[in-house]
Amino acid sequence: MNGRPRARRLAAAVAACALVSTAAPAFAQVDFSGAWGARLHEDNLERGGGPEMNEFEGLPINAADRMRGDSWSASLWTVPEHQCIPHPADYGPNFSQLVMWSDVDPVTKDVVAWHTELSWMNPVRTIWMDGRPHPPAWAPHTWQGFSTGKWEGDMLTVETTHLKPAYVRRNGLARSEKAAVREHFIRNGDILTIVTIVTDPVYLTEPYIKSRNFQFDPGYRMTPYPCSVDVEIDRPAGEIPHYLPGANPFISEAAAKHKMPLEPARGGAETMYPEYMERMKTLPTATMPAQPAAAGTAAPPASPAAVGTPARTPER
Amino acid sequence: MKTSVAVVATLAIASAASLFAQGAAPAAGPAPAARTDGAGAVHVWPVQRNIYALFGPGGNSTVSIGDDGVLVVDTMTADAAPDLIAAIRTLSNKPIRWIINTHSHPDHTGGNAVVARSGVYIATGNTRGGGGASILAFENALMRLNGSAGSPDKVPEAGWPTDSFFVKQKDMFFNGEPVLTMHQPSAHTDADAIVFFRRSDVIAAGDVFTPDRYPVIDAAEGGSINGTIAALNTLIELAVPEFNEEGGTMIVPGHGRICDESDVGDYRDMVTIVRDRVQDLIAKKMTLAQVKAARPTFDYDGVYATPSFTGDMFVEAVYRSLTASPGAASRSPAR
Numbered sequence: 001m002n003g004r005p006r007a008r009r010l011a012a013a014v015a016a017c018a019l020v021s022t023a024a025p026a027f028a029q030v031d032f033s034g035a036w037g038a039r040l041h042e043d044n045l046e047r048g049g050g051p052e053m054n055e056f057e058g059l060p061i062n063a064a065d066r067m068r069g070d071s072w073s074a075s076l077w078t079v080p081e082h083q084c085i086p087h088p089a090d091y092g093p094n095f096s097q098l099v100m101w102s103d104v105d106p107v108t109k110d111v112v113a114w115h116t117e118l119s120w121m122n123p124v125r126t127i128w129m130d131g132r133p134h135p136p137a138w139a140p141h142t143w144q145g146f147s148t149g150k151w152e153g154d155m156l157t158v159e160t161t162h163l164k165p166a167y168v169r170r171n172g173l174a175r176s177e178k179a180a181v182r183e184h185f186i187r188n189g190d191i192l193t194i195v196t197i198v199t200d201p202v203y204l205t206e207p208y209i210k211s212r213n214f215q216f217d218p219g220y221r222m223t224p225y226p227c228s229v230d231v232e233i234d235r236p237a238g239e240i241p242h243y244l245p246g247a248n249p250f251i252s253e254a255a256a257k258h259k260m261p262l263e264p265a266r267g268g269a270e271t272m273y274p275e276y277m278e279r280m281k282t283l284p285t286a287t288m289p290a291q292p293a294a295a296g297t298a299a300p301p302a303s304p305a306a307v308g309t310p311a312r313t314p315e316r
Numbered sequence: 317m318k319t320s321v322a323v324v325a326t327l328a329i330a331s332a333a334s335l336f337a338q339g340a341a342p343a344a345g346p347a348p349a350a351r352t353d354g355a356g357a358v359h360v361w362p363v364q365r366n367i368y369a370l371f372g373p374g375g376n377s378t379v380s381i382g383d384d385g386v387l388v389v390d391t392m393t394a395d396a397a398p399d400l401i402a403a404i405r406t407l408s409n410k411p412i413r414w415i416i417n418t419h420s421h422p423d424h425t426g427g428n429a430v431v432a433r434s435g436v437y438i439a440t441g442n443t444r445g446g447g448g449a450s451i452l453a454f455e456n457a458l459m460r461l462n463g464s465a466g467s468p469d470k471v472p473e474a475g476w477p478t479d480s481f482f483v484k485q486k487d488m489f490f491n492g493e494p495v496l497t498m499h500q501p502s503a504h505t506d507a508d509a510i511v512f513f514r515r516s517d518v519i520a521a522g523d524v525f526t527p528d529r530y531p532v533i534d535a536a537e538g539g540s541i542n543g544t545i546a547a548l549n550t551l552i553e554l555a556v557p558e559f560n561e562e563g564g565t566m567i568v569p570g571h572g573r574i575c576d577e578s579d580v581g582d583y584r585d586m587v588t589i590v591r592d593r594v595q596d597l598i599a600k601k602m603t604l605a606q607v608k609a610a611r612p613t614f615d616y617d618g619v620y621a622t623p624s625f626t627g628d629m630f631v632e633a634v635y636r637s638l639t640a641s642p643g644a645a646s647r648s649p650a651r
Contacts, residue, residue, distance in 0.1 A: 067615035071589065081552060081581030086560045121560055138361055138371045138573045143562055164562075165582050165619070176619050202618035227560065238549055240588040244596050245612070 036214035047095035056267025072172020075241035086121035176202035255286035378520035382491025397427025418522025429474035456507035506538025528572030530630035
């Protein structure tokens with residue numbers, strides 16, 4: 001496979017989105033205000049219960065990101081600083097309900113900003129429409145980043161920078177803070193399509209493109225989603241759950257469970273494209289790990305002394 | 317009047333920056349943007365309340381502005397000091413009264429003499445006033461800067477700290493808030509201090525936290541990997557996020573962008589994971605060359621490796637720190 005068919009497909013996808021955006025009445029397309037229900041009919045791995053460990057298929061990750069994923073332990077979510085992290089702007093639309101509204105300049109009546117709020121963790125995002133520049137490199141980064149928008153016909157195109165480091169899939173595949181995100185918001189009647197294109201010079205070999213559809217849902221009311229941090233695992237101070245290189249017992253588990261070869265589960269740009277299905281037919285089905293997954297060992301916990309912090313009283 | 321204009325502009329920028337951080341509704345003010353105001357290569361960013369971060373060519377400074385005057389954490393390099401002063405003067409015409417050094421390296425202390433000379437020491441009773449601003453540092457930093465510790469950081473007397481401390485914390489009250497200068501043992505060096513502006517809820521971290529690069533562990537000056545991790549965990553213990561692990565306590569690193577707790581957590585995770593990997597390879601009796609060949613920073617190099625401090629160099633620093641003889645990297649203050 002070479003890059004040209006891919007490039008054509010990517011260009012065709014974006015062009016199709018643009019075509020759809022110009023085919024419907026203008027009024028319905030330029031106002032995104034209101035509540036939108038996620039249709040949840042694409043990319044099952046990114047919604048609901050989410051992916052299994054080491055399911056990397058369909059993502060243009062490089063070897064460094066694969067190592068990040070292999071190192072990741074789900075127990076990381078129990079570390080206090082990780083418990084209340086919302087999905088970043090480039091991941092949140094995967095499955096949450098969505099509410100959008102705009103701010104209007106009271107004098108000129110121009111739309112100064114669009115806002116989005118997602119149901120899961122209630123992250124609020126601002127898309128500036130007043131032409132302001134993106135902040136300098138030393139400005140803070142946030143989960144929703146800094147976004148500016150412009151109209152391309154009836155399609156709102158949004159550029160986002162200043163994202164915190166996060167993930168392209170919630171099983172440890174990293175997305176760096178050097179990433180930039182371009183989105184297209186397209187309304188076609190009561191359907192809103194958000195096309196998200198993630199470019200990450202650190203962890204992706206080519207742009208990661210996905211689309212999500214939402215149904216206009218005027219009866220929906222956003223519900224609160226408070227999050228409180230609770231220490232429920234009594235572990236040595238300073239211990240960070242992770243797997244040492246070569247020690248993750250789950251690498252072939254998901255592939256074997258779904259009776260697919262291991263190679264596609266390791267991810268990479270080639271696994272995004274239809275041609276890869278032919279190669280998959282030539283590969284052997286993965287086998288379950290020799291040891292039960294439950295016997296897997298994370299990195300040996302560092303002792304409090306080794307971490308350099310005083311021994312603590314158990315918090316329970 | 318010029319000062320008034322600068323202050324108004326600063327308040328507008330502060331307002332806009334706050335909105336950016338919180339994703340709130342738009343204001344009529346200008347967008348948060350780089351601002352030089354004739355301050356050369358030093359750029360000002362309002363952090364919150366009366367604390368500002370200043371970004372120079374070789375490192376960051378943190379400045380407290382208020383009725384008591386100006387307090388400066390780290391003075392950049394000697395070359396950048398005039399621009400640092402010019403940037404401060406766009407924020408306040410009050411005297412610079414205090415300098416706090418987070419450690420002794422010249423990219424954080426090189427401007428001591430110039431910045432101190434531009435400030436004043438306000439005395440009372442029978443104490444002689446005048447002179448320049450006071451300079452506070454942990455005792456080991458004083459001994460490196462005055463040459464008694466035999467350090468390459470030695471500078472002429474005008475750049476020496478006028479005040480030092482050897483206990484774990486030095487407190488003062490300045491510009492309406494407690495300012496806690498907290499020693500971090502054997503981290504980047506053995507002279508590190510972080511400065512916590514408690515009401516403004518901002519921490520100047522110095523080089524125990526450098527999110528744009530791997531942590532540089534200066535073993536020759538008493539630094540260690542485990543002390544670095546301990547210092548990062550101290551920052552996390554002090555910081556409280558506002559909502560969704562974001563905002564709240566803001567942290568100005570020694571180098572790199574403004575951060576909050578989640579950013580420190582992400583960095584702490586990386587440093588801890590690399591430490592664990594190297595420790596595991598050492599336990600397997602691997603030599604330094606073998607540990608480097610295993611590339612334990614491979615997945616992080618795209619984020620943190622720089623030409624001047626590569627992943628290999630970080631691995632070597634971690635290896636040497638973990639294999640150093642006990643106590644080699646945790647010296648007590650040499651008094």
